[in-house]
Structure formats: structure tokens, C-alpha cells
Amino acid sequence: MDESATTLSLAIGARVKQERQTRGWTLDQLAEAAGVSRRMIVNVEQGAANPSIGTLLRISDALGVGLPALVESPLPKPVKITRSGEGATLWTSPEGGQGILVAGTESPDVVELWDWTLGPGDSHGSEAHSQGTKELLQVQAGTVTVDAGEQVVTLEVGDSMTFPGDIAHSYANQGSGPARFILAVFEPGVGSGHRQDADNPGLGTSS
Known part of the structure; x- marks a missing residue:
């Protein structure tokens, strides 16, 4: 991963860990709720993984926060601006x-x-x-x-x-x-536990 990808992975990992700990969940509890392996959760939280979009969707849905919340500041803002190149x-x-x-x-x-x-x-x-x-x-x-x-x-x-x-x-x-x-x-209704149980091949980055 290049520097920007590494920075993003670390930011996502920190947010996942924060949300999990706020709920008092263990790694195993989040893994079960998200339908992914414990090792994947560990790798994501450490910023060592390059997870697929599907995996991030599963984790964010299990935490009830939505995918955008994993890549943004945990402090809600009424107006959010993403400059060109900052997505x-x-x-x-x-x-x-x-x-x-x-x-x-x-x-x-x-x-x-x-x-x-x-x-x-x-x-x-x-x-x-x-x-x-x-x-x-x-x-x-x-x-x-x-x-x-x-x-x-x-x-x-x-x-x-x-x-x-x-x-x-x-x-x-x-x-x-x-x-x-x-x-x-x-x-709609993110976090309500209604995500379908389906495999998600081929969604990650190529690296």
C-alpha cells in the first residue's frame, strides 16, 4: 500500500476499534456480528489489512454506523466538505x-x-x-x-x-x-441487522 492508502487503513482501523470498544464488544463479538473472521477484524483494526468494500460494509453495518463513518472524523459536523483529491x-x-x-x-x-x-x-x-x-x-x-x-x-x-x-x-x-x-x-436502517448473508468476491483492491 502507498502512503495515502496506509494512512486511510490506519484511520479506518482506529475508528473500528473505537466503535467496538464503545459498545464493549470483544473482537469475536464484532466478527460474529459482521460475518467475517476474527483475524480480519484484528488486521483491520491494526491497519494491516486491505479489506474489500464488502467487508467494510459488513463491519460498519454491524457497528450500526454506516460506511462513511469509518473514513470520517468521529465528531459529527452539520456541514462536511471534501476537497478534490481528499476522498x-x-x-x-x-x-x-x-x-x-x-x-x-x-x-x-x-x-x-x-x-x-x-x-x-x-x-x-x-x-x-x-x-x-x-x-x-x-x-x-x-x-x-x-x-x-x-x-x-x-x-x-x-x-x-x-x-x-x-x-x-x-x-x-x-x-x-x-x-x-x-x-x-x-x-436505510443501517445497524438494524438486516444485511443479507452473501459472499462478496472481488471487491477489494488489486494489491
Whole structure:
């Protein structure tokens, strides 16, 4: 991991540990609630892991705080500003793809705003999020193919799409140049223990 990724991992680890200890939970209790291994929790808290977005979602949901809370200051602010280049890069690929969480709201009804770039041939698969989750995206550059359930749609610049995020879905760039899209995710009732029990392959960084 480079310096910025290491800094982010340490910040996430510190926040996870703080939230776990605030609840008086052991490592095993958080691991069980999140549906991940104890070793993963230890590695995340130590900043030694490079967890997938899916793993972070499981942990944040178990803690009842939402994914944005793991990458932001624990002190709530009525107005939050993320300057260009200051978003949390939670996914990268060898082709130059990036998934950057640029803004988010607090639980229980969490809204995440993402800036995604997919390199040529890149794809990103996501497990089904918690029940009631909705996703909205708009393509800013290139073309993006979205596979949502039984529907596969290719979107071009300016095209938008809304679809349920509580089914398995994926985004892919089948073009020869980079593709970019803005993604908003609405996840209601974070922390209510309703996340579906599904595996989450291929969501982490490439390293």
C-alpha cells in the first residue's frame, strides 16, 4: 500500500476499534456480528489489512454506523466538505480504476456518494446490500455496463440509471478507454441487522 492508502487503513482501523470498544464488544463479538473472521477484524483494526468494500460494509453495518463513518472524523459536523483529491479511495485496479467515497451521511439512513473510474476491461462486482438499498448512477465519460439482477444495460455519457442495490450487481467498462461514473447509494436502517448473508468476491483492491 502507498502512503495515502496506509494512512486511510490506519484511520479506518482506529475508528473500528473505537466503535467496538464503545459498545464493549470483544473482537469475536464484532466478527460474529459482521460475518467475517476474527483475524480480519484484528488486521483491520491494526491497519494491516486491505479489506474489500464488502467487508467494510459488513463491519460498519454491524457497528450500526454506516460506511462513511469509518473514513470520517468521529465528531459529527452539520456541514462536511471534501476537497478534490481528499476522498477515500476504497477500490483500485491494475487498469487504473478507482472507487472513491467522496461524501456520506450518518446512520441510520445512510447515503453514500462515489466517484468511480473503470479502466478498459475493468469490472467491479458487488454483493446484495441490505434490504431496501437503492443505487443511482450517471455516466460522466466512456460507457458503463451495469448488470443488475436479470437486466444488463450499457450506458453512455449523460445516461442515468436507478436500480435496487439489494440484489447482486456489477459495473463494467467494455470500451477501449477509461469510463467514469458518479454513484449514489441509499441504504436505510443501517445497524438494524438486516444485511443479507452473501459472499462478496472481488471487491477489494488489486494489491
